[in-house]
Amino acid sequence: MVSAALSGEEEEDTALGYYDDEDDLEAFSDAELGCEDGVFSDSLNGEVKPRILLMGLRRSGKSSIQKVVFHKMSPNETLFLESTNKICREDVSSSSFVSFQIWDFPGQIDFFDPTFDYEMIFRGTGALIFVIDSQDDYVEALSRLHLTVTRAYKVNPEINFEVFIHKVDGLSDDHKIEKQRDIHKRANDDLADAGLERIHLSIYLTSIYDHSIFEAFSKVVQKLIPQLPTLENLLNIFISNSGIEKAFLFDVVSKIYIATDSSPVDMQTYELCCDMIDVVIDISCIYGLTDGEAGLPYDEESMAIIHLNNTTVMYLKEVTKFLAMVCFLRKESFERKGLIDYNFHCFKQAIQEVFDVRVKVQQNRKLLSQRRWSKLTMTNGELGNAH
Ligand SMILES: Nc1nc2c(ncn2[C@@H]2O[C@H](COP(=O)(O)OP(=O)(O)OP(=O)(O)O)[C@@H](O)[C@H]2O)c(=O)[nH]1
Numbered sequence: 001m002v003s004a005a006l007s008g009e010e011e012e013d014t015a016l017g018y019y020d021d022e023d024d025l026e027a028f029s030d031a032e033l034g035c036e037d038g039v040f041s042d043s044l045n046g047e048v049k050p051r052i053l054l055m056g057l058r059r060s061g062k063s064s065i066q067k068v069v070f071h072k073m074s075p076n077e078t079l080f081l082e083s084t085n086k087i088c089r090e091d092v093s094s095s096s097f098v099s100f101q102i103w104d105f106p107g108q109i110d111f112f113d114p115t116f117d118y119e120m121i122f123r124g125t126g127a128l129i130f131v132i133d134s135q136d137d138y139v140e141a142l143s144r145l146h147l148t149v150t151r152a153y154k155v156n157p158e159i160n161f162e163v164f165i166h167k168v169d170g171l172s173d174d175h176k177i178e179k180q181r182d183i184h185k186r187a188n189d190d191l192a193d194a195g196l197e198r199i200h201l202s203i204y205l206t207s208i209y210d211h212s213i214f215e216a217f218s219k220v221v222q223k224l225i226p227q228l229p230t231l232e233n234l235l236n237i238f239i240s241n242s243g244i245e246k247a248f249l250f251d252v253v254s255k256i257y258i259a260t261d262s263s264p265v266d267m268q269t270y271e272l273c274c275d276m277i278d279v280v281i282d283i284s285c286i287y288g289l290t291d292g293e294a295g296l297p298y299d300e301e302s303m304a305i306i307h308l309n310n311t312t313v314m315y316l317k318e319v320t321k322f323l324a325m326v327c328f329l330r331k332e333s334f335e336r337k338g339l340i341d342y343n344f345h346c347f348k349q350a351i352q353e354v355f356d357v358r359v360k361v362q363q364n365r366k367l368l369s370q371r372r373w374s375k376l377t378m379t380n381g382e383l384g385n386a387h
Pocket residue numbers: 056057058059060061062063064065075077078079080081082083084085105106107108166167168169170206207208209
């Protein structure tokens with residue numbers, strides 16, 4: 001049974017700030033891209049956006065991953081995607097905490113091409129996702145992975161290296177584990193042979209046909225959120241004081257979970273959360289929007305309660321305009337809903353405080369860069385006068 005209080009009234013400024021920038025990069029320089037001190041920064045608004053690179057051989061599934069996770073494309077539609085022939089950059093700045101850029105690379109990128117400034121690209125990168133097609137022979141992919149990782153590490157040892165063994169939907173469970181072990185061993189042996197055993201590769205089994213791609217992306221994104229330990233801590237405090245078994249903080253649009261408490265996550269629980277978000281958004285879209293209204297029908301009144309047939313209750317509540325908390329708890333614990341709601345209110349306030357600190361840091365950065373700009377223009381002006 002779903003009992004949901006959904007409201008579609010949304011202020012104009014709550015329209016999702018997703019994908020506000022999608023352009024192809026043909027030629028770029030540090031100045032054009034605002035690359036500074038190893039992080040991407042939009043020099044005028046002072047926001048620092050980590051960069052996530054999607055790399056791998058042709059047809060390994062890079063563009064499909066991006067389209068399915070961030071554009072709600074259905075997996076079957078990816079069959080008609082054309083091969084990427086330029087680097088495609090996209091801004092994902094949905095929530096207060098989730099804000100990054102994704103760069104989708106064409107499969108055939110050549111590191112030895114002098115026009116490809118890979119040093120500049122790797123310098124501003126937070127995570128490099130290397131996609132390997134598990135349904136294909138992966139010998140070439142492994143040598144390309146090795147080349148990419150060693151080059152990137154030399155330029156920026158801070159990059160998180162994430163390997164997606166992709167398209168595992170076509171493999172049996174045994175086969176999946178076997179492939180994962182083999183790829184893990186070979187990739188690490190290659191690194192050890194090159195004396196680079198300190199490079200850590202995180203390996204995930206993924207497919208766009210199930211939730212595995214969202215889960216893997218969640219883990220990649222979480223590593224780029226500096227506030228993660230604080231968020232985890234807050235969730236731990238919240239669940240232990242409310243009799244809740246598990247709580248997730250979700251980015252509603254992408255269904256990436258940006259934090260959870262410290263108990264282990266199982267795939268089934270994660271899938272249920274994704275389904276619940278889909279139900280809430282779908283019902284809100286149908287019944288929550290007034291005629292002609294556009295945007296995501298999700299606001300401070302959005303909440304849903306689902307009673308499962310195994311005495312578990314799922315409880316969803318809005319945290320910020322882009323984030324939702326999804327909790328699992330026993331039916332008995334849900335009897336103290338008042339207490340849960342009060343604790344949730346405190347949790348929400350704490351999240352707001354964390355967010356305010358982030359905003360302050362960004363404002364200071366903005367001020368600093370504006371000062372730098374005005375100094376620079378003044379100096380240029382003085383120089384111009386002197387001539
Ligand atoms: N079975 C299966 N097929 C997939 C999966 N992900 C992508 N594909 C298919 O793989 C093919 C290639 O996908 P693309 O996303 O175009 O690959 P790409 O890596 O971006 O290719 P280039 O742009 O040429 O570098 C498409 O037909 C997709 O439908 C998956 O998880 N499982």
